[in-house]
Amino acid sequence: MEILKYAASLLPNFKKDRLLEDARIVRTEIQNSTIPSYKQAMDVLNNKVLSKEIKAIEKEYFRAVGSTNNKGIVADIWFRMVELEKTATSIENLIEKDFENEIVVAGITVYKVSLIKALELISFSSRYSLRLLNYLYILETEATTGEQSYLAKQLSKGEISELRSRLNIFGRVLKSFTEGNRDFVKTIRTVPDVLVNEDTEAALATFGAIKVDPTGVHNLQGFAMNPIYHIGLIVAEYQSNKYKENKELKSNLELRLMNLVSVRDSGHSDPGVEREIEMVQSRIDKLSENIRKQEESVGL
Incomplete structure (x- = not known):
């Protein structure tokens, strides 16, 4: 069972403060x-974009979330992120209320493992969404200027490949947390209070997949794992890198928006803004590479 595999990958024990700090960081992001x-x-990257690549990404995204939005992918992600922020806040409150100060995985329940996995998925989605938006701005700027080499100058092949390969899981995560009118927290509260270990695998099987994983979080694989729950030595460094990357990404998105508007209005980029984008993107690339190596060290 995936839930057993996931639980086995967690650190043997860690403090609740680690979960709460991560939940606070994700919610703030x-x-x-x-x-x-x-x-x-939303007003700039709507359903009237020129980029054929964005339109292809949009189709793949909407297949993953299982619905469409006539305002486009950006409006849909914005709406789902508003809902996801509420869930992140609720998960933070549940961790405060339901977890002991010292979390011992050998005695952890399905419910608590599911909350940790849910927090990891939300963290992945928040970071991925900003990187995706950066990519979308670049694609639309390239389509608007007609400069075919623009994308290659802005993002590495590895970054593009990772963004495309994880688009499906990103959409599926958003669907899982925001589908219909389901109350995620109310649903996760129905998870049976059963210990997660090899000895209880048979007991878990008797409940059935729907009762053990009603939110579907354990069916979601292929996302970037958060090493702070799986490797004990890089918490401060990983969180610092994520904080810095988030700050730089937000600045870069503002610059790319400004640049795209300028290109649409005047037909060309502002050289000063382009230089600033280049400097900020360079810092992002270095931080992203460090984060990638840390996430890959989980080995799942």
């Missing part, structure tokens, strides 16, 4: 960076 950045982008 969504509130202060993700939601405002997507709101600013």
Whole structure:
């Protein structure tokens, strides 16, 4: 069972403070960076974009979330992120209320493992969404200017490949947390209070997949794992890199928005803004590479 595999990958024990700090960081990211950045982008990256690549990304995204939005992908992600922020806040409250100060994985329940996995998925989604928006701005700027080499100058092949390969799981995560009128927290509260270990695998099987994983979080694989729950030595460094990257991404998105508007109005980029974008993107690339190596060290 995936839930057993996931639980086995967690550190043997860690403090609740680690979960609470991560939940606070994720909630703040969504509130202060993700939601405002997507709101600013809605009028510019709507369903009238020129980029054929964006239109292809949009189709793949809407297949993953299982619905469409006539205002386009950016408006849809903004709406879902508003909902996701509420869930992140609720998960933070549940962790405060339901977890002991010292979390011992050998005695952890399905419910608590599911909350940790949910927080990881939300963290992945918040970071991915900003990187995706950066990519969308670049694609639309390239389409507007007609400069075919623009994308290659802005993002590495590795970054583009990772963004495209994880688009499906990003959409599926958003669907899982925001589908219909389901109350995620109320649903996760129905998870049976059963210990997660090899000895209880048979007991878990008797409940059935729907009762053990009613939110579907354990069916979601292929996202970037958060090493702070799986490797004990890089918490401060990883969180610092994510904070710096988030700050730089937010600044870069504002610059790219300004640049795209300038290109549409005048037919060409502002050289000063382009230079600033280049400098900020260079810092982002270095931080992203460090984060990628840390996430890959989880080995799942």
